[in-house]
Amino acid sequence: MRLGYLVRRILFLIAVVWVAATIVFFIPRLSARNPIRERFAEIARSTGFAPKDLEQIIAAYEVKFGLNKPLLQQYVEYMGGVLRGDLGPSLTRFPKTVLELIFSALPWTIVLLMLTTLISFALGNLLGALAAWPRSPGFVKGLMAPLMMLQAVPAYLLGLLLIFFIAFRLKLLPMGGAYSQGITPSLTLEFILDAARHQILPAISLILASLGFWALGMRGMGITIQGEDYVNFAEHKGLHPRTIFTQYYVRNALLPQVTGLALAFGSVIVSGVLVEQLYGLPGLGGLLGDAILKNDYFVIYGITLFVILSIAILMFLVDLIYPLLDPRIRYESR
């Protein structure tokens, strides 16, 4: 009944995305704020441009974006657009569409989050496995307590302290921004190296904050596997400790951690949003923060939907991959 399981799983994820999209659609509309009026007020403040027929202009824009229709009709039309892959225009950066904005911000976010998640997953699990392994040196076990403390601290705060000590005091790395001023983004070696230098501190803060999660989980798993018959059997067979460690011990302990990877993605994105904001990186986080301050509905909807959809797809992929990693699990019995 593998097909039945898959169908149920897909329906569940569609429900998750739909509920999230609906909540997200209605909340900003309950507020009395008008993003178009606010945008014009901002223009008036900065340039002194204040047309007499402001009310008509605002009304015209509302008609253009379909904001004058009944809310329910807007909801149906927006959802229809989403299904066709159309996330609507940006209200405050008008000629640009939401999809354009997301795709120009996405590479920064993907590089930062993918890289840090993978490094943290690999390093954390290795440390956790070593901490539970009786033959490993004592200092690895001593690392667990500091890792647990680090895990308690939000990546944003770690980032702030890193800026203070490493960028501000020691002046080793830049304090923020995605690349140095005066360099134009291009695919040259110079630009890539410069951008990489700017990514080091954000990456370290994200890695340090999530390392403990993997290490502690892995250590817990490792301890339970320690007493299993097959590990004892492998030892009595006289296998090399390294073989036991990699083939018998880590392989089995790692399985639940892979499931954790999909769940962790949600929190990674959240800390990613905050860290991007802290370092002033042009990723999704910066875009979302800006859109919320200006109440740009369509950008808010677009990014949230995008994030929730990617989480749902990742959860689904992990479900698919899991039986390949663990032959004991087949979605048959239920």
Added chain:
Amino acid sequence: MTQIAAVGPKPDAREARYEQPSRLTLIWRYLRRNKSLVLGLAIVLALTLFTVIGSLTIDTEKRAYPLAVKPKQPPSAEYPLGTDFFGRDLLAVMVRGIWQTAVIGLIAGAIGTGVGVILGFLSAYYGGAVDTLIRAITEVLLPIPAFLILVIIAGSIDRKSVTIYTMAIIVSLLAWMGPTRVMRAQVLSLKERLFVNVARLSGMSNLEIVFKEILPNMLPFILASFVSGVFAGIFASFGLSVLGLGPLREPLIGNTIWFAQQQAAFFNGWWWWPLWPSLALVLIFVSLTLINVGLDELANPRVRRTE
């Protein structure tokens, strides 16, 4: 009879040596083993003393708000933690900010855990349609990153009307699903235990069983869930604050960091401004984690010997 008495232990001086230690001694012995609980509680106590003594000795009503003191002063004898760009005494800001942050965390933890306990009990104890409904709602809501929704809610509210209490309520809106799931699982396992069956056979009503038999056994879990809730509440409100969505007039810790970032405190060399709130938050988060680890050890003695 006399023969048996002769074989048994003599009731003499040995009895006195095995005297049951007093309750205090037992607690003391336990605390010596459970170091993380002690350390966590000690940090919380220290922070509490800081705020209590601070608010008794400093005029936080005035000095924690703009234009009260000379701006941009580094730490000195007059201003131990320095002052910020807006003319706030950072010592007063910290005293008030730690207190307000704690209030938000406590409210959010209490609401999240309270709703979780009630829904978890309803779901597990009555089962059937109620259970299906509650489970479906929590299962669908859990994978949605709550923080994103919170950001949108906080962003839609008129910025001027946000207080620390609205902040606490916003944060607790999506904080009940995790506790509900944990409580449901606990009640499910507890209600099949022998002592609950005995209580039912002896004619106790459902309500009596819930309050007299099941609830007392769940206290460690409820307490742990509450501490996690406080942690999550402070975490979420901090995230909202540093996006500029907090109650901007209040010297909340997250707001202080946000203002420092807005004024580019590091670039301008006012390093003390963001540093103190960051350290305070690190202390709060670390102490709560330590307490939770300690409570976990208290609730699941099996974890004890895994070190």
